[in-house]
Amino acid sequence: MKNKTSRRDFLSTGLMLPVVGAGSSLGILNLSAQTPAGSAGSPVKLNYKTLGKTGLKVTTVGMGCMITSDPSVVTRAADLGITYFDTARGYQRGNNERMVGAALGGKRKQVVLSTKTEARDKAGMAKELDTSLSELKTDFVDVWYLHGKSNPSEIHDDMIEALQLAKQQGKARFVGISTHGGQQTLIPWMVQKGVFDVVLSGFNIGTDPAVEQAIDAAAKAGMGVVAMKVMAGGARGQKPGQTLLKTLTWVTNHPSVATAIPSMTDMDQLDENVKAMASVLTAEDHKQLAAHLEMIQADYCRMCGKCEGNCAQGLPVADVLRYVTYADGYGQFALGRERFLQMAGEHVAARCENCPECTVLCPYGVKVQKRMKLAQELFA
Ligand code: SF4
Numbered sequence: 001m002k003n004k005t006s007r008r009d010f011l012s013t014g015l016m017l018p019v020v021g022a023g024s025s026l027g028i029l030n031l032s033a034q035t036p037a038g039s040a041g042s043p044v045k046l047n048y049k050t051l052g053k054t055g056l057k058v059t060t061v062g063m064g065c066m067i068t069s070d071p072s073v074v075t076r077a078a079d080l081g082i083t084y085f086d087t088a089r090g091y092q093r094g095n096n097e098r099m100v101g102a103a104l105g106g107k108r109k110q111v112v113l114s115t116k117t118e119a120r121d122k123a124g125m126a127k128e129l130d131t132s133l134s135e136l137k138t139d140f141v142d143v144w145y146l147h148g149k150s151n152p153s154e155i156h157d158d159m160i161e162a163l164q165l166a167k168q169q170g171k172a173r174f175v176g177i178s179t180h181g182g183q184q185t186l187i188p189w190m191v192q193k194g195v196f197d198v199v200l201s202g203f204n205i206g207t208d209p210a211v212e213q214a215i216d217a218a219a220k221a222g223m224g225v226v227a228m229k230v231m232a233g234g235a236r237g238q239k240p241g242q243t244l245l246k247t248l249t250w251v252t253n254h255p256s257v258a259t260a261i262p263s264m265t266d267m268d269q270l271d272e273n274v275k276a277m278a279s280v281l282t283a284e285d286h287k288q289l290a291a292h293l294e295m296i297q298a299d300y301c302r303m304c305g306k307c308e309g310n311c312a313q314g315l316p317v318a319d320v321l322r323y324v325t326y327a328d329g330y331g332q333f334a335l336g337r338e339r340f341l342q343m344a345g346e347h348v349a350a351r352c353e354n355c356p357e358c359t360v361l362c363p364y365g366v367k368v369q370k371r372m373k374l375a376q377e378l379f380a
């Protein structure tokens with residue numbers, strides 16, 4: 001709690017104002033020339049950073065394609081000069097890679113393209129990578145991630161062998177891990193292992209200070225840092241063009257983050273998000289972000305993992321709270337339900353109403369039982 005208060009105070013006074021990383025550079029994007037009729041715009045600066053020791057040059061705003069269904073949004077993002085695109089074998093039941101590959105088309109080699117595998121053994125990973133390459137219509141991906149890990153115990157030696165083999169075969173230029181939780185343990189382990197080039201981590205204004213420290217140390221050690229879940233709970237209570245842009249700007253300006261990959265589903269979101277590359281935050285902006293954090297604290301799970309193992313019915317609390325945020329924070333009900341129903345059967349069937357009292361106490365004030373009940377009502 002001490003850390004949280006300290007962080008909030010820093011935010012509200014602007015003392016945590018991140019500065020653009022030393023390796024950043026600027027280019028010009030003329031939105032007015034490329035924006036569809038009706039959306040006025042003025043030249044916007046593209047901002048670039050280097051993705052750690054990979055040496056890859058990436059725009060500080062990349063594109064998270066997970067929930068994008070319209071290929072023209074991906075194509076236009078590439079036309080505008082966005083250079084980082086992220087997908088995964090499992091997104092949209094395999095359809096997302098196909099859409100991204102088709103949308104990028106001949107622009108593929110002008111961008112940094114990442115995908116992920118959920119396979120848990122060497123043979124399964126190799127098979128998934130071949131499928132990814134085929135669907136993405138490319139001979140290689142720039143970054144290949146192990147998908148959604150939160151603990152070193154989930155990563156076995158043969159999985160690391162599969163990553164290294166992919167690099168040797170030229171199918172993946174660089175490798176890494178994507179992670180939603182447990183970063184304070186996982187990321188230092190990645191640094192110590194020395195075989196991972198990039199980490200794709202949930203990171204935003206509400207991130208636990210211990211996770212931020214782990215990310216800072218990874219960046220210092222030369223690991224490329226890509227940030228996802230950058231909107232801190234999504235659009236809940238936020239006004240498009242105001243707090244949302246500031247929330248993204250806070251991440252893109254963080255010195256340890258090379259690129260942030262907000263989800264984008266339409267042209268308006270794309271146009272709004274690219275503005276973050278040219279934005280700076282004032283002291284007043286920091287006050288508004290701190291107020292926003294206060295406003296959402298009962299609903300917004302930071303996925304810090306501190307309550308792991310505390311549920312009387314053994315539920316993966318942070319995961320379930322993430323699924324409900326997909327629905328009421330990001331407007332992605334189907335995705336939230338899909339992930340909820342992918343849990344073990346006993347977790348899908350569990351009901352909070354069967355507990356005399358909730359054993360999960362969140363140090364950040366999340367009303368866990370209320371949010372878990374909502375997930376069960378919405379998805380089960
Ligand atoms: S509910 Fe609270 S303690 Fe549990 S993961 Fe979320 S923020 Fe952390």
Ligand code: SF4
Pocket residue numbers: 310311312313314315317350351352353355357358359360368369372
């Ligand atoms: S009320 Fe829900 S979240 Fe709390 S301990 Fe029971 S099952 Fe777990």
